[in-house]
Amino acid sequence: MTTEQTARRLLEGIVPDELLSSYTRLLAEDGCGAGEAAQFLEAPEAVEELLSRGMAHVRPDIPGLPPRLVPAPPDLALQGVLAEMARRLVTDQERLLTGHHRLAEAQRAPATTGAGSMQRLVQIVTDRDEISRLSYALINAARHDWLTLDNYVLEMPLEESTGFTPLPTFDGQVQCRAIYETKCAEHPVGARTIEAAVAQGEQARLLPRVGMKMKLADEAVAMIPLTPTGMSGALLLRSPVIVAALREYFELLWERAIPFGAAQAQAPLSAPQKTILRMLVQGLDDEGIARRMDLSVTTVRRNITAIREELGVETRFAAGAAAVRRGWTE
Structure with missing residues (x-):
């Protein structure tokens, strides 16, 4: 097995493909002049990446010879990459813990019962732009569960440009479940939009009637409408008691609902x-x-x-x- 093949076996899938190509090119030539490295690798940023990950180093000046960018042996290159990844993980872990601590403080139920404390638990929102902004912020804040109720109450006729908002890419980390009023699926645009959401991983079910719209992220925060469409008034809820009750309400409806695409007049049983x-x-x-x-x-x-x-x-x-x-x- 050649040195380049060993390098690919050790590093493929761990470092970006472009960086691995630069490294193997450097290996094949046993290094290059430090001043010409960016041009030789055809990627100016690759030099800094190789150095920062320990995959290469600049050999000090030798009398009569210019400095060279020299590749580390594949096993040492992997060791350097793993050490750099570990440093990043430690930093990210510290940030994650700090963020969770701040979030817990922000969402902790206040001990007092003053008006200011209650505003932290229940927020009335009447600005349309703010309602839209919060809707997107909620879905992107979900880490475990994203639950929605959607009915056929609309401010304007459903057209191609007014379909339901598509899901972000959750990479399978967030369970997305939605209950739609049957009329949503009976409309061609609505049906196509639900199908697209299902293709992205959403679990969709139908009920003949859905009493209100709702968005719920994990068991931490929910948004429900103050008006039929929810676009001119909504409640943002952080109260653990209310959010838990809304979660139970969703689960009760979920048990009653029929999976999207499986609604049949006759039972599909032998x-x-x-x-x-x-x-x-x-x-x-x-x-x-x-x-x-x-x-x-x-x-x-x-x-x-x-x-x-x-x-x-x-x-x-x-x-x-x-x-x-x-x-x-x-």
Whole structure:
């Protein structure tokens, strides 16, 4: 294995590809004149990057010879890169802890009950631009959960230019769930916008009626409307008690809602599954269902799992309740 191949095996995916190319070029030539390094590497910033990460160094002047930019051996280059990354991680960790400490102080419920203290927990916003700004700030502040309710109450007809705001890129770190009023999905623009959000990782469900719009980031802050559209008046809530209650309200609606794209007039279940579902609703346990249907308990449980997955619920009790709401047991 050549030195360049060793370098790629050790450093690929750890340093940027452009920097790795500069490093391997330097390795192939065993260095270059320090004064010509930027031109040789065809990237002026690469020289500073190589030096700061310990992947190269400038060899001191030797009598009669100009200084040279010399590459470190691949294993030492990796060691230097890891040391530099560790330093950055320590700095970032310190900043992260400082930020969490400041956030905790800012969101801590005040001990007093004065008007100023209450304004920190409940803020009335009536400026349209401020409402829009806070909406974007909320979604970008989410770190674990981003929950929204959206209905068909609009200030203007839904057109291509007035579709729902797309999700930012959360890279799978934030669970995004949205409940839309069915009318949103029945409109061509609304349907396309929801489909785009789902493609970006959103879990979307539908309800015939959604009473109000809502945005909720983690369990820390929420925004609800003071007007039907919420564009001319909204409440920004940081009260842990209220935000927790809104979270519970969302979860109750989520259990009732139908997954986007899966709403069907007829239950998408096989005949045996429909029979098992009816017995679930009646309260029979797995063994009782197995005896009545002359099936093994394993087969019954496998079908119950399939029913729960189709309904999008976690427990057999929730499956029975969701099936009744959707009319699957009739």
